[in-house]
Amino acid sequence: MKDILVGFYNLAIKDFRDRGHRIEKLADERLKICHDCSIRLEKEPNFMNCPACGCYIPAKVRSGSNCPHNFWP
Numbered sequence: 294m295k296d297i298l299v300g301f302y303n304l305a306i307k308d309f310r311d312r313g314h315r316i317e318k319l320a321d322e323r324l325k326i327c328h329d330c331s332i333r334l335e336k337e338p339n340f341m342n343c344p345a346c347g348c349y350i351p352a353k354v355r356s357g358s359n360c361p362h363n364f365w366p
Contacts, residue, residue: 297348300356316355323354326364 303316327333327343327350336344343350345361359365 296356296358297352300352300354300358301349303355304352320351320354323360323365324350326360327354330362330364332362 303313303320307313307317333340333344341350342348343353343361346353348358
């Protein structure tokens with residue numbers, strides 16, 4: 294839960310210093326994977342929550358947590 298709260302913070306307060314750039318770069322890479330996720334496309338293609346864990350994807354990709362299906366590197 295703490296990781297997702299950090300993800301919401303990172304989503305709301307985009308810090309464009311060095312750490313912020315790394316977070317956004319990682320988020321972009323993760324969003325591309327989520328966008329093409331066969332599980333998400335099959336269950337909820339237009340919904341912004343992960344069907345596996347229920348987390349809000351824009352916050353999840355900016356958190357320290359992992360993909361429940363280990364799709365993220």
